[in-house]
Amino acid sequence: MRHGQTQWNVEGLLQGSSDVPLTDLGREQAETAAAALAIRVGEAPLIVASPLERALHTAHALGDRLGVDVHTDDRLRERAYGAWEGITPEEREAGWPEEVVMWKTHGDAPVEGFENHDIVQARMVAGLEDWADQAEAAGSTLVAFAHGSCLRVGIHGLLDLPLEHRTIGNLGNAAWAQLTRRSRGDWTLERHHVTAATVAAA
Secondary structure (H helix, E strand, C coil): EEEEHHHHHHCCCCCCCCCCCCCCEEEEEEEHHHHHHHHCCCCEEEEECCCCHHHHHHHHHHHHHHHCCCCEEEHHHCCCCCHCCCCCCHHHHHHHHHHHHHHHCCCCCCCEHHHEHHHHHHHHHHHHHHHHHHHHHHHEEEEEEHHEEEEEEEHHHHHCCCCHHCCCCCCCCCCEEEEEEECCCEEEEEEEEEEEHHHHCC
C-alpha cells in the first residue's frame, strides 16, 4: 500500500528520501483505507513499513486498529531523488533538461544522489520476499506500506517484468496492490490500484 497524501504530493514535488508528513486529508485516507483493509487481512496480519513518516503513519492506522505491531524496514523506503527532491518540475526542467529527458524515457537519470532502478528493485524485492517468508511461517497476511516509485519498481521485480516498459503504473495515495505468492520468485498480481472506495463499490 502507498501512503496517504502529503503536501508535496499536492504540489507535485518529488519526495524521495525526504521525510514529509501526511496532510489532514492524507491522515483521513489512511484511516479510511485501514477500515477497508482490516476486514480483509485477518486478525493478525504481519505489518511492515518504510521508516519514513508518511508510510509509517499510514501503516499505524491499520496496526493500531487491529492491535498489531508495525515493523519497519529501511529497504522499503522511497527511491532517493537526490538534488531533485523538493524542487518544482519547472526547476528540474531548467536545471537538468537532458537528465529529465533520460528520466522520462528510461526511468533513471545521472543526477547526484539519484538512486537507480536496479538498486531500488533489488532492495525492495529482497525485503518483500523476506517479510513474506515470515508471514507464511506465521500463517499471516503480509501488508507492506511504502511509496509510489519503489512499490512500482518492486512489483515489477516480483513479477519479473521489464522496467523500461512501465508495465504497471504507480499506485495513488492510500491505494494498494494485492498479490499472491506461491513460493519465492513466483508471484501473481491479483488486483492493482485498489482503494477503500473501489472495494466498497464492489
